[in-house]
Amino acid sequence: MGSQIEEVLNHPPISEGLAIVPLEVLIYMKLVARRRKDQVDVIELIKIGVDLKPIRHYLEQYASDLLPLFDKLVAEALTE
Numbered sequence: 608m609g610s611q612i613e614e615v616l617n618h619p620p621i622s623e624g625l626a627i628v629p630l631e632v633l634i635y636m637k638l639v640a641r642r643r644k645d646q647v648d649v650i651e652l653i654k655i656g657v658d659l660k661p662i663r664h665y666l667e668q669y670a671s672d673l674l675p676l677f678d679k680l681v682a683e684a685l686t687e
Contacts, residue, residue: 631666638673639670651684663677
């Protein structure tokens with residue numbers, strides 16, 4: 608994992624007293640796993656209307672090699 612992930616895991620944002628994983632990081636971790644279940648999770652998140660712009664920006668900055676997979680999952684979500 609990259610240093611950006613370590614930073615989030617070591618110092619996670621807090622919401623209502625609970626540590627949370629930012630959506631961009633969650634999707635990054637699911638894309639890295641490359642399991643179909645994780646890809647389906649990403650598709651479902653896209654289908655419920657998550658903002659794709661910050662996710663795309665995060666991937667461009669830290670994991671541009673995952674953009675083709677992300678784009679494929681976005682296309683799949685939008686056709687379902």
